[in-house]
Amino acid sequence: MPIAMVTRRIDRGQPATWVKSLLLLGALLFALLAFYPQQARANLDCSVANVNMDFGTAETGTDVVSWTCTIYSDNPANTTLCLSPGDPYPGTPDAPAMQNSTDTLLYYHLFRDPGLTQPLTPAEPATVPVSMPAGIGVTTGGTITIYGRIDPGQTVASGDYVGDFFNSVLGFIAEGSSECQSSIQVGDEIYTGRAGTFEATANREASCTISALGDADFGNVLQTDTDVSTSTQISVNCPVGTPYFIGLEPSNGNDDGAGVMAGSAGNSDTPGYQLRSASATGPIWGNSATETSVGNGVAGTGTGAADAISVFVTLPSTAFRPDSYSDVVTVNLNF
Structure with missing residues (x-):
């Protein structure tokens, strides 16, 4: 802080009381400034x-x-x-x-x-x-x-x-x-x-898992049986609110869920079957589903837990030579 230097003429013979007062005031100001609190700063x-x-x-x-x-x-x-x-x-x-x-x-x-x-x-x-x-x-x-x-x-x-x-x-x-x-x-x-x-x-990011819970097994059937059906389930686990669409594809690549089974070597018989949803007489379940459309598949919405979905398979005719028949169906999950 600057200190102003003030001058004043003092007549001879007059006591210098004003000068003494000025010096005293300066000393007092110095003392006050010395003890005035400064802004605190961390060390x-x-x-x-x-x-x-x-x-x-x-x-x-x-x-x-x-x-x-x-x-x-x-x-x-x-x-x-x-x-x-x-x-x-x-x-x-x-x-x-x-x-x-x-x-x-x-x-x-x-x-x-x-x-x-x-x-x-x-x-x-x-x-x-x-x-x-x-x-x-x-x-x-x-x-x-x-x-x-x-x-x-x-x-x-x-x-x-x-x-x-x-x-x-x-x-x-x-x-x-x-x-x-x-x-x-x-x-x-x-x-x-x-x-x-x-x-x-x-x-x-949306992340879903799918797994088969078992084979669709017709068991033993007679050659005279008709309209035989069986079922199995698949498990889907998607995040809450995530829409998904499931398609089923037999090994013959049929997009309408119409597959054929094969027997042992040398057996040319191929029993045909149909994949369906909801019930044995429900809608066909094919493989035209995409990420945005259900097509002829099955739609669902994720719950954050594993959801079991039933798959039905019908066998219109069993008029084939005795043998063990099977096929593989691919489950496609779109989300």
Whole structure:
């Protein structure tokens, strides 16, 4: 602050009381300025960037979190920097989750190690040692790597999922403590970090599975039998809300579900059969289904669990020489 130099003529013989008053006022101003509180600044100030666990379409993820620390002290700093997740939303501390636009939950967990055996929790934060020499405005930086895994066995709708950890902390672990704190005091000095939101994101692509639950076996039939029927089931597991269309294709490639069975070598008889849905007299079940159209197949919508769908097979005539006959039907799942 500049000090104005004021001059005034003093007549001879007059006491210099004004000059004394001016000097006293200057001394008083100096004393007041000396004790006027200055803006506080941390002796060690640390910040963080890139706190976002993005799984993408994978089941596991890695986030390399960048941190920087700046020192303002005549003393060196030796401390433990920590990264602690806060309050998850949605989900709970034991089961954090992400959600899509329809509030479907996708659960996941965070870890401190690439082997995914050391959980990352407020009680078990990720840590890194930090040592800085004394200095004013001297900055150093580094990274903390954290890992994530989407809980296995979940079948959810396709789309984007987002979750947050509110009140997450980049801070310090004080001597004798295991808690990650955004600010600590070390002697007469203050170390400050940051509190903020940690985001997790993922994209789930539609993924369906299908399996046969057994053969369609007519068993033993007589040559005089007619309109014999049997059935079996197939199992479909698609994410909730995912539409799917199923086609059936006999080995002869017939798109209308009309197949033939073959007997043993030397037997030229080929009993014909028909694939059907709903019942033994229901609609034919062929193979014209696509990703967007049911055609002559069967349509369904994923429930997130295994759904059993019945397949019926009819044999109009059994007037063939005695033998064991069979065929293979390919199940095509379109979604």
